[in-house]
């Protein structure tokens with residue numbers, strides 16, 4: 588696949604792949620094209636791109652490239668694509684759930700600091716505005732999410748990572764030197780549009796002997812879902828927002844985790860809150876579910892993430908880690924439904940009838956809450 592911006596729209600543009608038959612490219616109104624490359628084999632390839640003007644003058648560019656397994660696209664029949672060079676990665680998602688590029692990374696430092704730096708340019712397709720979770724780009728190392736940015740903004744640990752909207756700097760000093768560490772760059776799809784592209788350029792891995800490690804603030808680990816809950820009496824609400832963050836996908840095993848938090852934008856609610864994950868596609872399973880509702884959909888109980896007394900208006904829960912398995916890496920969009928219980932009501936004592944007590948006597952009354 589290729590994308591090309593031709594500022595002076597050509598009269599004709601064509602490419603020849605591996606000395607084969609010329610294929611004409613159709614430009615859109617912006618002078619762009621996006622066409623599949625009919626490649627069936629890994630290894631070295633040559634593409635000659637030629638543009639003609641109306642008078643028949645032409646200019647050509649020869650592009651040498653290698654097709655290998657450093658780019659993972661899944662599920663198999665989808666059309667996402669990626670390109671890596673020694674310091675550049677481009678990922679376009681199209682209809683794929685994941686497009687992943689990996690590069691080897693040197694780790695360890697005798698003294699000073701080691702910092703990974705790269706320029707990030709993301710062009711998000713925002714045509715789907717109704718999804719719960721949007722396209723997300725993730726950088727991870729040793730199964731730890733170092734940095735992510737989605738259509739709704741970035742997420743990272745200050746101190747470990749800095750980001751100015753263009754340049755990302757990740758402090759790798761604390762990562763142990765291992766034999767085969769790879770940086771993993773992933774573009775994940777969770778919404779209904781297909782045009783997002785992320786470009787990572789000028790990747791540098793810099794050791795500074797005089798460098799000083801920045802302080803990082805400890806973050807609380809996410810909690811786990813609570814036990815099975817009686818769902819009768821809980822009600823759906825539109826007043827509670829769900830926030831997803833810190834996604835991780837192991838593209839080898841299909842294990843996918845995300846942290847989920849809720850924000851109560853309505854009247855106070857109790858600790859009895861569940862998120863039901865409806866319409867998960869076949870093969871995708873919510874591993875650490877609290878239970879299953881009457882329709883067969885798994886849910887998680889957020890009790891462990893909500894303080895005693897519930898959530899007042901505007902209050903956030905703690906994050907809960909939710910684990911899925913998706914061994915076939917199929918696309919799935921979250922369609923969560925929140926069920927809440929009303930505000931906890933303070934206990935009342937029953938109305939007591941009158942008692943007669945003589946001075947100096949002791950009266951014991953057993954009281955129970957109702």
Ligand SMILES: [Ca+2]
Nearest residue numbers: 712713778780
């Ligand atoms: Ca999108």
Ligand SMILES: [Ca+2]
Nearest residue numbers: 722778780781
């Ligand atoms: Ca999308």
